[in-house]
Every structure is written in C-alpha cells, then in structure tokens.
Amino acid sequence: MPIAAPRLLVAGALATLGTLSVLATAQPAHADDIGYLVNVTVRPGYNFPNADAALAYGHGLCDQINSGVKYGQLVNTIKSDFSTTDEFQASYLISQSAQELCPAAIWQLRQSAAGYVPSA
Template sequence: MKRVIVALAAAAAGAGALVCAPPAGADVVAYLVNVHVRPGYNFPNADAAIGYGNSICDRVAAKMGYAQLVDQVKADFRTADYYQGAYLINQAVNELCPAQIWQLRQSAAGYTG
C-alpha cells in the first residue's frame, strides 16, 4: 500500500511539473547556427538571417500555403532545390516561432512537391 501511495505522489508531482513548465520559446542562436552551417543561404549578417526567418514566420502565421511558401523561398535564393527551401522554412518555424509549428504542419499536409 505504501508503494502505491509513493507512486501516486510521484506521478502527481511529475504531472504538476509538466503543467507548470514554461512554453517553448524562440532559440535565435540555434537558428543562426543552423542556417549559417548549411551552405547556400549566404546571409550578409545575423540580422538579415533573423529578419528573413521572421518573414517566414509571418507568412506561416498568415496561413500561406506550404507550396507557395517553398516556391517563394526557392525563388529568393535562386535555387530549384526543394530541400534548401524546406530546410530554411523548418529551421525558422522550429527555432524562431515554435507556436506556428502546428500551422506549418497543417499547410504542408498532402504536399507532394
């Protein structure tokens, strides 16, 4: 019986920690590292990279379709490489505006490129 009580207390404490955890926030440093390590973007400085990433976040928040978003990013970087466009979109949303992850997933559902 004592083990059951201890287990229940531990479970309740763990659940309380999950409820009190702060929401995920932006990680600008991770975004900068990831977009500067991968070749092809050639941002002149960190501010330009962050500004472009934030513009991606704004387009996702405005519910721009995934296909259109990928096409815009590819055009901006003069590439036909889908992965280069998708990588930057994913990095921006995951690191700069994680609250938009669900919206990005919704817009990308069914995308076949």
C-alpha cells in the first residue's frame, strides 16, 4: 500500500500538468457568423428579412455591448424592435450575439447584467 501513494501523487501531478498545457494552448474565442445565423433564423420570432440583416443586427448588439450599454437597455431595445414582451426572446438574441459574434465581450455583458431584474 505505501507504494500506491507515490503512484497516485505522480498520476495526479501528470493530470494537472496535462490540464495546464491544454489551458496554455487554448485559442482565443472567435466569431462564428454561421452559428449565429442558424440559431437566430431557425428560432421563430425574429423574422429577419435575410442573413445580412440578421448579422447586422447582431453586430449592432455587439457594438452596443462594447460601448457599455447596460443589459436592461439592450433587452428593452430588442423588445421594442421586435414588438414583443418576451423576455426570453430578447435575452436569447443578446446571448447568441455575444457568444457567436463577439465572444470577447461576454465578460462585459455579464458585468452589465449583474443585478438585472426582468420587468413585470
């Protein structure tokens, strides 16, 4: 049994090093226009006239996130633009834009959403 403990320590150290090497070589997130288009044009409710309009809207949301527009304001703008009261529809479009078109802005979006409470 005493021999097993050093083997476990070595195995644990190797697993940790393996994880660290994966993290060290991870590539930065990049935009995925196709993923965004599939997710927002298949889901009903947005009715973009074409792919260019959908991409332009998503990139516009990214620009707003990057310029510091608060999450609640983004939600209200989307609700107004799409004539809906559906909170999920608005938050879905925001999250798809951030995740697929401007993943570097996700942290900023999360910060602006802190404390957000949906309207009644």
